[in-house]
Amino acid sequence: MHMHKFEKIWLIFGVTALLVFLSVLGVSAFYLGNQPPSCLAVVDPTKVDEHETFKEPGLKKVEGKDWDYELVFVAQAFAYTPGTVEVPLGAKVKVIATSKDVIHGFGVAGTNINMMVEPGYISEIVTTFDKVGEYLVLCNEYCGSGHHLMTSMIKVVE
Amino acid sequence: MAKAELKSETKTEIEDSSSLKGTLVSVFFVGFFIVVLWVGVYFLYLDRF
Amino acid sequence: MLKTSLNLKVDRRDAKLVMAHFYVAFIALLVGGLAGLLQVLVRSGKFELPAGIGYYQILTVHGVVLGLVLTTFFIMGFQLAAVSKTAGTFTNKQRTIGWIGFWIMTIGTVAAAVMILLNEASVLYTFYAPLQAHFVFYLGLTLVVVGSWAVGTTIILKYAEWRRANPGQPSPLLTFMALVNTMMWIVATIGVAATVLIQLLPWSLGLVETVNVGVSRTLFWYFGHPLVYFWLLPAYMAWYVMIPKIIGGKIFSDSLARMSFILFLLFSIPVGFHHQLLEPGIDPAWKFLQVVLTFLVVIPSLMTAFSLFATFESYGRSQGATGLFGWLKKLPWKDARFTVPFIGMLAFIPAGAGGIVNASHQMNQVVHNTVWVTGHFHLTVATAVVLTFFGVSFWLVPHLTGRKLTKKINKLALIQGYLWAIGMTFMSGAMHAAGLLGAPRRSSFSEYGGAAQAAEWIPYQIAQAVGGSILFIAIILMLYIFVNLAFFAPKGEEEFPVGEAANQEEKAPMVFENWKLWLGITVLLILFAYTIPFIDLIKNAPPGAQGYKLW
Ligand code: HEM
Ligand SMILES: [Cu+2]
Ligand SMILES: [Cu+2]
Numbered sequence: 001m002h003m004h005k006f007e008k009i010w011l012i013f014g015v016t017a018l019l020v021f022l023s024v025l026g027v028s029a030f031y032l033g034n035q036p037p038s039c040l041a042v043v044d045p046t047k048v049d050e051h052e053t054f055k056e057p058g059l060k061k062v063e064g065k066d067w068d069y070e071l072v073f074v075a076q077a078f079a080y081t082p083g084t085v086e087v088p089l090g091a092k093v094k095v096i097a098t099s100k101d102v103i104h105g106f107g108v109a110g111t112n113i114n115m116m117v118e119p120g121y122i123s124e125i126v127t128t129f130d131k132v133g134e135y136l137v138l139c140n141e142y143c144g145s146g147h148h149l150m151t152s153m154i155k156v157v158e
Numbered sequence: 159m160a161k162a163e164l165k166s167e168t169k170t171e172i173e174d175s176s177s178l179k180g181t182l183v184s185v186f187f188v189g190f191f192i193v194v195l196w197v198g199v200y201f202l203y204l205d206r207f
Numbered sequence: 208m209l210k211t212s213l214n215l216k217v218d219r220r221d222a223k224l225v226m227a228h229f230y231v232a233f234i235a236l237l238v239g240g241l242a243g244l245l246q247v248l249v250r251s252g253k254f255e256l257p258a259g260i261g262y263y264q265i266l267t268v269h270g271v272v273l274g275l276v277l278t279t280f281f282i283m284g285f286q287l288a289a290v291s292k293t294a295g296t297f298t299n300k301q302r303t304i305g306w307i308g309f310w311i312m313t314i315g316t317v318a319a320a321v322m323i324l325l326n327e328a329s330v331l332y333t334f335y336a337p338l339q340a341h342f343v344f345y346l347g348l349t350l351v352v353v354g355s356w357a358v359g360t361t362i363i364l365k366y367a368e369w370r371r372a373n374p375g376q377p378s379p380l381l382t383f384m385a386l387v388n389t390m391m392w393i394v395a396t397i398g399v400a401a402t403v404l405i406q407l408l409p410w411s412l413g414l415v416e417t418v419n420v421g422v423s424r425t426l427f428w429y430f431g432h433p434l435v436y437f438w439l440l441p442a443y444m445a446w447y448v449m450i451p452k453i454i455g456g457k458i459f460s461d462s463l464a465r466m467s468f469i470l471f472l473l474f475s476i477p478v479g480f481h482h483q484l485l486e487p488g489i490d491p492a493w494k495f496l497q498v499v500l501t502f503l504v505v506i507p508s509l510m511t512a513f514s515l516f517a518t519f520e521s522y523g524r525s526q527g528a529t530g531l532f533g534w535l536k537k538l539p540w541k542d543a544r545f546t547v548p549f550i551g552m553l554a555f556i557p558a559g560a561g562g563i564v565n566a567s568h569q570m571n572q573v574v575h576n577t578v579w580v581t582g583h584f585h586l587t588v589a590t591a592v593v594l595t596f597f598g599v600s601f602w603l604v605p606h607l608t609g610r611k612l613t614k615k616i617n618k619l620a621l622i623q624g625y626l627w628a629i630g631m632t633f634m635s636g637a638m639h640a641a642g643l644l645g646a647p648r649r650s651s652f653s654e655y656g657g658a659a660q661a662a663e664w665i666p667y668q669i670a671q672a673v674g675g676s677i678l679f680i681a682i683i684l685m686l687y688i689f690v691n692l693a694f695f696a697p698k699g700e701e702e703f704p705v706g707e708a709a710n711q712e713e714k715a716p717m718v719f720e721n722w723k724l725w726l727g728i729t730v731l732l733i734l735f736a737y738t739i740p741f742i743d744l745i746k747n748a749p750p751g752a753q754g755y756k757l758w
């Protein structure tokens with residue numbers, strides 16, 4: 001099978017570019033810890049309210065962990081608890097969420113906080129809130145007729 | 159003048175009719191677009207928390 | 208020697224079977240286009256749906272009818288035509304199996320459509336559990352898949368017959384490509400069939416209480432990514448084989464075309480996790496592995512880009528073009544059979560680039576479930592693929608109905624293509640931009656409690672409405688063209704363009720026809736990419752989820 005010289009040049013360039021992309025992503029994910037949210041913990045979706053973490057949604061200071069706060073959300077058609085929350089600027093926070101009914105999204109506009117929230121599973125992401133502002137939390141996975149009304153607000157304050 | 163014309167004639171003759179120069183440039187334009195978009199979104203990712 | 212079985216014309220009886228598929232496809236285009244128009248209008252904030260119709264009911268119609276019905280029916284019809292043309296007329300038995308498949312798919316479509324219209328299935332075309340639709344909806348989708356297997360069988364049988372009759376010969380390129388796509392489809396649909404038959408049907412019938420959400424989603428996306436390649440490969444068939452003939456040129460390389468199709472078969476399936484990058488329950492190392500495999504499937508598309516440009520440049524130079532880009536001027540821009548698919552090819556440049564961004568592991572957090580994604584696949588499937596399908600229809604429909612594409616209709620067809628390009632630039636461009644700002648997909652108009660960020664998205668939604676309205680006009684034009692070509696255009700002969708390879712002596716290596724080998728590697732790759740994370744999903748499963756009807 002014959003391949004034109006220019007096609008070889010093009011494919012070498014293309015494959016190299018893809019390898020560079022993958023290396024950047026791989027180093028960022030595996031060495032710097034920027035993995036996409038992939039929590040492996042589970043919870044009984046009918047007993048969310050009794051669960052240690054989800055009993056009291058909202059922001060909590062924690063000690064002795066890699067992060068300073070835990071910000072817990074419970075998603076349910078068509079609302080998040082808490083409906084609004086303040087986070088101090090510069091706080092390193094683990095955002096934790098689960099759903100009591102169907103699949104929801106958890107997207108925070110203008111940030112990298114974006115994860116699926118599924119009944120039975122716990123979703124987590126760790127980030128440092130390093131810019132002041134009001135960030136809209138919204139459901140970005142279809143969950144029913146009130147899907148587009150499902151919001152919360154994170155206020156990053158000094 | 160006539161000479162010059164003749165010269166340019168032969169030059170186009172020489173240009174290989176099976177050349178794929180344009181193809182190479184075109185695909186590299188595509189490659190450039192892919193890289194720019196990717197790098198752009200990657201920086202957006204880095205910039206956001 | 209390859210021409211022995213090349214039919215000059217697709218047989219009348221096969222033509223009828225193909226046209227049956229096309230009727231359904233174009234009815235779907237009408238219904239889905241109307242839904243699309245309503246969506247952009249609602250999302251602009253200036254219009255409300257009358258009579259208590261829900262936005263998400265309309266969106267379910269749009270996704271099912273365009274994403275599943277239009278595509279599947281058109282592709283099945285197109286592949287039947289390509290095989291009948293290049294491998295020979297179907298036997299009566301093969302054709303009967305094709306008709307049975309067609310009717311099973313059609314019954315399934317009607318069943319699913321009725322449930323959506325009764326508002327019993329507003330679950331969108333991805334039907335993620337635990338939203339629970341009426342069981343007839345799931346049954347209908349099952350029938351569509353089963354019917355497509357029957358139509359696929361027709362293609363496989365014909366291929367096998369051709370190989371028996373021509374031992375030691377590589378199969379005709381179009382037949383080969385149709386076969387690869389059919390096999391990929393069958394391997395992929397096993398996943399969706401499994402979740403529907405084993406999980407969702409019993410659950411929606413009330414036979415079991417709960418459903419394992421993680422497993423269902425994983426089975427769905429095992430199917431969902433190859434689904435998009437199932438849409439794309441027929442467009443590639445037209446680009447590789449038909450477009451060269453239409454412009455008067457040659458196929459750049461028969462063997463490289465076959466190789467890229469084999470690569471698609473191997474790498475299209477074990478990559479479904481790139482749709483599940485942000486979900487719990489799957490170890491990120493396995494996600495990354497599938498990201499790597501996803502990047503491998505970019506390579507055959509890079510090859511395709513080169514082949515297409517090379518075909519165009521070689522043709523232009525053979526016509527005396529000089530300079531770096533002189534060949535562009537030699538292309539037949541006035542011929543809608545070329546220009547409309549060409550717009551599709553151009554759209555595939557930003558579409559493919561966007562796809563690489565989407566699949567980039569943690570970078571998916573920037574775009575996942577934002578309207579950027581909607582912008583992305585309106586470039587891939589709703590421009591690159593459908594404009595190619597439209598371009599194919601301009602000659603295939605009159606070829607099958609014994610009519611001619613007139614000058615006037617050709618002109619309308621060009622306008623249709625330009626309108627699509629303009630409309631989609633507005634709609635998809637605005638979607639990409641709003642998506643980067645965080646605007647969600649699959650969402651009716653909302654002010655999000657007056658949030659400042661959400662206010663910024665509204666101008667983009669207006670731009671989408673402008674673009675979407677232009678697209679709707681293009682759809683009406685296309686339907687007019689289709690009806691003309693099917694029923695009213697003057698009688699005549701329209702060519703079925705099948706290109707010849709530039710290098711006729713180079714015989715395609717027979718290893719490409721070794722299906723034990725390729726299907727074997729396909730299965731191994733799937734097992735490699737999926738076995739361990741899938742077992743983990745089952746072993747570490749949370750208590751199952753009950754069904755909900757929240758619309
Ligand atoms: C008049 C032309 C079209 C318009 C105005 C249009 C508009 C839209 C809009 C606004 C959405 C997103 C709605 C939302 O996320 O809330 C959408 C979704 C979608 N469109 Fe289109 N579209 C058109 C044509 C097409 C075509 C031709 C196809 C496929 C061949 C297509 C396939 C889809 C699919 C699969 C979805 C996703 C549905 C979902 O997320 O559940 N569209 N369309
Ligand atoms: Cu939602
Ligand atoms: Cu995909």
